[in-house]
Amino acid sequence: MVDQSAVGREFTSVTARVEPGRLRFFLDTLGETNPVYRDETAAQAAGFTAAPVPPTYLFCLEMMDATMPFEFLTALGIDLARVLHGEQRFDYHAPVVVGDVLTFKPRVTSVTDKKGGAMTLIVVETEVTNQAGVHVADLSRTVVVRNARPS
C-alpha cells in the first residue's frame, strides 16, 4: 500500500507539442464543433494567437507524449486495474494554443487512506510551462486506489 513516503516524489517531466491533427481527432471524438477550436480566424477573434485547446486537453497531452504514461503507478507499485479517477482540477494561468510546446512536471502532493485502508487517495499535481517558460497551468489529479483486501 502506498504510504506517506510517496509525498513529494517527482516523476519524469513530459514534453508535448500541441499538434493540430491530434487536436482535431480529440475534437471529433467529443463531437466538439465550436469554431474557436477549429478555425484560426474564430480563434483570433476570440483573442488567441492560434486555436486554443479545450479545457481538459492538457491532461491528454501529458499522457500522449509520456514515454511511460502510467509511470507514477508503476513507481508507487500500484496495479492499473485498481485505479479510478476521483477528482480532476485545472487552474489556467495563460493561453495554450496549437504550436505550443509544453513541459509537464508531476509530483505527489498527498496520500490519504480512506475507509480503514480499503482505499487510498493519491494527489498528483503537475505544473505546466510553455516554450517561453511561461507557467500556463496547474493540474491536480486525485487517483483512488482500491486496495486489495487482506487475505
Next chain:
Amino acid sequence: MSATSPTVGDRLVHKEFPPITRHRLALYCGASGDHNPIHVDIDFAKAAGFPDVFSHGMLVMGYLGQALTDAVAPSRIRSFSTRFAAITQLGAKLTCEGTVTELIEQGGEHRGVGRNCNRSKTALPRPVLTGGGLG
C-alpha cells in the same frame, strides 16, 4: 454565461450528449492518450472486478468542458474542477446542467462560480469563470 451581469441562479449550460458507446470509448482511448485497457478491453475490466468496460472520467469532463465553453469563451475560464461521483457506464446519456452559484472577486477580477452536473450524477464540476463582462 451572459456577457452582462450574471446573477446567482442563472442557468449557464444545458446540453445533452449521445449515449456512451464502446466505439466512443475506443476513439477516446486513442484521442486522449489514456490507453488504460479498463475502458476498452472487457476481459481486463472483468478481471478487475467490473461487469464491463466503463467510461473514462475525463471523457465525461471533456463533455462538461464542451458544454461550458459553448457558454463561456475559453479565455475567460480560470479554473475547472470535477469530482467523479460515480462510474459512467456504457449507454449512459449525459445531460450537462450548469448554474451560477456564487459571484466572487479574486485576483482583481470579478468571477462567477458555476456548478455543472449531469443528470446521471457521474460528475460534479465546479468551474470558476471570469471576464470583464462578469459582475
